[in-house]
Amino acid sequence: xxxxxxxxxxxxxxxxxxxxxxxxxxxxxxxxxxxxxxxxxxxxxxxxxxxxxxxxxxxxxxxxxxxxxxxxxxxxxxxxxxxxxxxxxxxxxxxxxxxxxxxxxxxxxxxxxxxxxxxxxxxxxxxxxxxxxxxxxxxxxxxxxxxxxxxxxxxxxxxxxxxxxxxxxxxxxxxxxxxxxxxxxxxxxxxxxxxxxxxxxxxxxxxxxxxxxxxxxxxxxxxxxxxxxxxxxxxxxxxxxxxxxxxxxxxxxxxxxxxxxxxxxxxxxxxxxxxxxxx
Amino acid sequence: xxxxxxxxxxxxxxxxxxxxxxxxxxxxxxxxxxxxxxxxxxxxxxxxxxxxxxxxxxxxxxxxxxxxxxxxxxxxxxxxxxxxxxxxxxxxxxxxxxxxxxxxxxxxxxxxxxxxxxxxxxxxxxxxxxxxxxxxxxxxxxxxxxxxxxxxxxxxxxxxxxxxxxxxxxxxxxxxxxxxxxxxxxxxxxxxxxxxxxxxxxxxxxxxxxxxxxxxxxxxxxxxxxxxxxxxxxxxxxxxxxxxxxxxxxxxxxxxxxxxxxxxxx
Amino acid sequence: xxxxxxxxxxxxxxxxxxxxxxxxxxxxxxxxxxxxxxxxxxxxxxxxxxxxxxxxxxxxxxxxxxxxxxxxxxxxxxxxxxxxxxxxxxxxxxxxxxxxxxxxxxxxxxxxxxxxxxxxxxxxxxxxxxxxxxxxxxxxxxxxxxxxxxxxxxxxxxxxxxxxxxxxxxxxxxxxxxxxxxxxxxxxxxxxxxxxxxxxxxxxxxxxxxxxxxxxxxxxxxxxxxxxxxxxxxxxxxxxxxxxxxxxxxxxxxxxxxxxxxxxxxxxxxxxxxxxxxxxxxxxxxxxxxxxxxxxxxxxxxxxxxxxxxxxxxxxxxxxxxxxxxxxxxxxxxxxxxxxxxxxxxxxxxxxxxxxxxxxxxxxxxxxxxxxxxxxxxxxxxxxxxxxxxxxxxxxxxxxxxxxxxxxxxxxxxxxxxxxxxxxxxxxxxx
Numbered sequence: 001x002x003x004x005x006x007x008x009x010x011x012x013x014x015x016x017x018x019x020x021x022x023x024x025x026x027x028x029x030x031x032x033x034x035x036x037x038x039x040x041x042x043x044x045x046x047x048x049x050x051x052x053x054x055x056x057x058x059x060x061x062x063x064x065x066x067x068x069x070x071x072x073x074x075x076x077x078x079x080x081x082x083x084x085x086x087x088x089x090x091x092x093x094x095x096x097x098x099x100x101x102x103x104x105x106x107x108x109x110x111x112x113x114x115x116x117x118x119x120x121x122x123x124x125x126x127x128x129x130x131x132x133x134x135x136x137x138x139x140x141x142x143x144x145x146x147x148x149x150x151x152x153x154x155x156x157x158x159x160x161x162x163x164x165x166x167x168x169x170x171x172x173x174x175x176x177x178x179x180x181x182x183x184x185x186x187x188x189x190x191x192x193x194x195x196x197x198x199x200x201x202x203x204x205x206x207x208x209x210x211x212x213x214x215x216x217x218x219x220x221x222x223x224x225x226x227x228x229x230x231x232x233x234x235x236x237x238x239x240x241x242x243x244x245x246x247x248x249x250x251x252x253x254x255x256x257x258x259x260x261x262x263x264x265x266x267x268x269x270x271x272x273x274x275x276x277x278x279x
Numbered sequence: 280x281x282x283x284x285x286x287x288x289x290x291x292x293x294x295x296x297x298x299x300x301x302x303x304x305x306x307x308x309x310x311x312x313x314x315x316x317x318x319x320x321x322x323x324x325x326x327x328x329x330x331x332x333x334x335x336x337x338x339x340x341x342x343x344x345x346x347x348x349x350x351x352x353x354x355x356x357x358x359x360x361x362x363x364x365x366x367x368x369x370x371x372x373x374x375x376x377x378x379x380x381x382x383x384x385x386x387x388x389x390x391x392x393x394x395x396x397x398x399x400x401x402x403x404x405x406x407x408x409x410x411x412x413x414x415x416x417x418x419x420x421x422x423x424x425x426x427x428x429x430x431x432x433x434x435x436x437x438x439x440x441x442x443x444x445x446x447x448x449x450x451x452x453x454x455x456x457x458x459x460x461x462x463x464x465x466x467x468x469x470x471x472x473x474x475x476x477x478x479x480x481x482x483x484x485x486x487x488x489x490x491x492x493x494x495x496x497x498x499x500x501x502x503x504x505x506x507x508x509x510x511x512x513x514x515x516x517x518x519x520x521x522x523x524x525x526x527x528x529x530x531x532x533x534x535x536x537x538x539x540x541x542x543x544x545x
Numbered sequence: 546x547x548x549x550x551x552x553x554x555x556x557x558x559x560x561x562x563x564x565x566x567x568x569x570x571x572x573x574x575x576x577x578x579x580x581x582x583x584x585x586x587x588x589x590x591x592x593x594x595x596x597x598x599x600x601x602x603x604x605x606x607x608x609x610x611x612x613x614x615x616x617x618x619x620x621x622x623x624x625x626x627x628x629x630x631x632x633x634x635x636x637x638x639x640x641x642x643x644x645x646x647x648x649x650x651x652x653x654x655x656x657x658x659x660x661x662x663x664x665x666x667x668x669x670x671x672x673x674x675x676x677x678x679x680x681x682x683x684x685x686x687x688x689x690x691x692x693x694x695x696x697x698x699x700x701x702x703x704x705x706x707x708x709x710x711x712x713x714x715x716x717x718x719x720x721x722x723x724x725x726x727x728x729x730x731x732x733x734x735x736x737x738x739x740x741x742x743x744x745x746x747x748x749x750x751x752x753x754x755x756x757x758x759x760x761x762x763x764x765x766x767x768x769x770x771x772x773x774x775x776x777x778x779x780x781x782x783x784x785x786x787x788x789x790x791x792x793x794x795x796x797x798x799x800x801x802x803x804x805x806x807x808x809x810x811x812x813x814x815x816x817x818x819x820x821x822x823x824x825x826x827x828x829x830x831x832x833x834x835x836x837x838x839x840x841x842x843x844x845x846x847x848x849x850x851x852x853x854x855x856x857x858x859x860x861x862x863x864x865x866x867x868x869x870x871x872x873x874x875x876x877x878x879x880x881x882x883x884x885x886x887x888x889x890x891x892x893x894x895x896x897x898x899x900x901x902x903x904x905x906x907x908x909x910x911x912x913x914x915x916x917x918x919x920x921x922x923x924x925x926x927x928x929x930x931x932x933x934x935x936x937x938x939x940x941x942x943x944x945x946x947x948x949x950x951x952x953x954x955x956x957x958x959x960x961x962x963x964x965x966x967x968x969x970x971x972x973x974x975x976x
Contacts, residue, residue, distance in 0.1 A: 010362035021394030036659035106523040108495035122799035141802035168538030213385035229748025231949030241389035312838025315814030506806035
């Protein structure tokens with residue numbers, strides 16, 4: 001009995017602010033609800049979902065969103081790991097460097113987007129100007145590099161979170177396996193591959209999941225910098241949903257767009273999680 | 280050799296992080312005309328942007344953000360800690376529960392915002408913080424609960440058993456014996472949750488406004504139809520970052536220690 | 546359960562908001578007037594966009610209250626996207642957040658036909674000396690939907706050519722009247738340090754807003770008299786070819802994501818010689834302490850090459866769910882009256898009334914005869930980007946195709962065909 005008393009506040013919050021809105025959204029996705037035509041709302045079954053199959057912009061945004069998440073989280077993991085390893089053994093200026101390195105995640109993402117829009121601007125920005133001294137010009141928001149640039153911005157902002165989680169994980173590791181490795185004369189890389197990585201595995205899985213679930217919501221950088229362009233190169237689901245629902249007023253279709261992503265991610269996470277953390 | 284490499288790496292990382300800030304600092308003390316060429320480095324500094332931002336009520340927005348963050352975190356910790364204990368120690372709902380908790384974190388705000396908007400409308404709290412806080416709870420509670428489950432997993436079961444032997448009831452054992460064990464973790468989860476709430480733009484924008492603008496909404500409003508007001512925006516960014524940098528100087532150790540107490544483990 | 550939770554939260558919030566009221570006004574401007582109990586006292590809550598014209602309106606509130614002390618006008622100003630989201634959410638409520646809103650022309654048809662806006666016909670007719678016919682005709686057309694009048698013009702943002710008169714003079718050039726002349730002028734003005742034209746090829750609204758001027762100059766149209774989309778034309782292809790050619794030859798390097806903001810900055814900072822932009826930017830650019838610094842005073846405005854501009858405009862509209870419509874209309878009819886329109890324009894507002902643009906007082910106290918005559922000429926035959934349902938979406942899909950063509954992801958032919966097909970689909974969906 002006590003166990004359910006302990007669960008009660010969470011379940012209450014969950015029911016009112018989560019399950020109910022979620023159910024409501026599922027219902028909306030089966031209607032043609034449009035803000036500007038509320039009198040004509042009717043049940044349309046799977047029409048909204050079927051319509052998405054032939055919506056080329058939506059399909060492009062699905063692809064972009066997945067590429068974004070894979071590339072951004074992958075880079076953040078690798079960079080975060082390297083930096084966390086370096087910080088783990090560091091003693092010199094420890095507190096200062098750590099608190100500075102963690103700050104990007106405290107800046108609201110829309111401001112980060114606007115900041116980089118100007119920093120990376122060919123004519124007005126500081127970074128291209130510095131690069132031009134070395135004779136390099138990069139079209140950061142051109143057709144080829146727009147998505148990678150958005151990914152790089154995400155890496156700037158969120159690698160700190162990766163560092164934070166991995167560093168915490170490293171500090172919680174037991175000493176004994178390392179001593180054993182040292183006794184066996186293992187080199188640093190061998191120790192990392194065969195001791196650190198396996199021990200850290202659960203932490204890495206959680207870090208990836210937390211970061212990836214958040215990365216699927218990418219929206220601010222796009223609206224601040226490219227509005228989804230060039231063409232559809234940086235269209236993302238969250239931006240599509242925002243445009244469709246709030247700019248074009250079609251809430252039914254917007255709900256369907258978001259729920260398709262939810263279902264896909266749900267399936268991936270279940271499969272991935274089962275595989276990586278066998279119980 | 281390794282040590283030098285490590286230092287170089289850390290220095291490079293610090294430079295990459297700090298470089299954009301230095302540009303923000305410079306932009307915040309430029310006049311409107313000097314900002315027409317944002318990369319110009321020689322100019323006459325001015326404090327007009329800082330004055331404009333402070334007169335524009337940015338401190339009020341910061342206060343609003345703090346209130347939203349603190350209330351959200353307190354509610355989330357209350358609900359999340361209790362539930363996490365139940366899930367961790369008493370296996371409430373079976374093994375699937377902890378996974379469900381994490382999965383609910385992925386819900387896109389766009390799915391929930393319209394129903395939440397109608398809820399707020401019917402409850403008569405639209406455009407107040409009471410509309411924003413529940414929305415923030417939707418993504419803060421799952422993370423907090425998830426972390427707390429990990430912390431409680433790391434506390435040995437014997438501790439509760441011993442407390443029961445000593446004559447404590449289940450509830451008493453939790454509050455008097457087990458909970459103090461996870462205080463560092465609680466702190467870490469609180470800070471983490473606060474960051475999530477502090478950064479949210481989407482919900483705050485749609486569910487509140489006017490006198491209840493949060494900091495991200497205020498900062499976003501420097502992106503106007505007459506152009507991005509780089510000077511005032513930069514000053515606002517600094518106002519929003521500096522306190523957190525100072526705070527993180529003091530809390531980062533706790534944060535890392537706290538998280539390493541089990542929260543980051545699955 | 547639900548009610549209880551909200552009640553608790555509401556308590557918390559009211560405690561918080563009352564304390565934050567003391568520390569800040571959240572950017573609002575309020576004219577507080579002593580209001581006697583009873584009488585016609587009313588508070589009109591207005592949502593507006595953060596633009597120079599809004600600042601001018603705020604500055605006129607004191608005059609309004611001198612005449613109407615019982616009406617309190619509270620203006621909340623915010624950026625475009627935020628404003629739209631909040632207007633829409635206010636429509637959905639039975640008890641609205643705003644009593645007076647401003648409406649952008651692409652929203653007009655949808656908002657009016659959804660029943661969100663009050664028909665102003667009777668109020669206009671009942672207002673003495675209002676002289677509604679004095680508003681520039683293309684502006685009036687946009688707000689007239691199915692026989693109703695759903696907004697009165699606030700300010701226009703017709704597109705114009707804004708150029709550096711000193712550079713033009715030095716090169717012995719005259720303001721271009723055709724696309725060919727425009728290209729020739731840009732070629733003559735392009736140097737290593739200065740781009741010939743600062744453009745705004747950002748995906749969506751921005752590129753369409755700029756390119757449509759090229760389309761009109763090439764003799765093409767977006768919709769015909771029956772509102773059918775006629776974008777799939779040889780003229781459209783010529784216009785897009787020209788646009789891409791100009792982008793590649795005269796626009797700043799790598800400026801594919803540029804919006805109005807970057808262009809303005811480049812022109813204001815002397816890094817570009819001209820741009821196609823809103824005519825109301827001229828007072829901003831030429832103003833002391835403005836973005837142009839020492840270059841202020843060197844900018845001039847002309848009709849876009851070809852002489853037919855894209856028309857944009859903002860309107861004052863009354864939400865149908867407001868409870869203080871009379872007070873709102875009192876304010877609207879005051880601020881848009883002939884006398885106040887004159888004051889507003891002299892202060893730098895973008896004109897919408899013909900009488901104001903031909904008034905020698907305005908010429909003398911404002912920005913000169915040339916400027917107002919040019920604006921009048923722009924408005925005379927300007928056309929909106931879209932007319933009919935789902936305008937906002939139609940503009941966005943066309944803007945996506947155009948941007949893809951400039952990026953080289955699609956050929957001009959593919960982009961125009963797709964833009965025309967998709968625009969028509971969007972239009973049909975709304976019909």
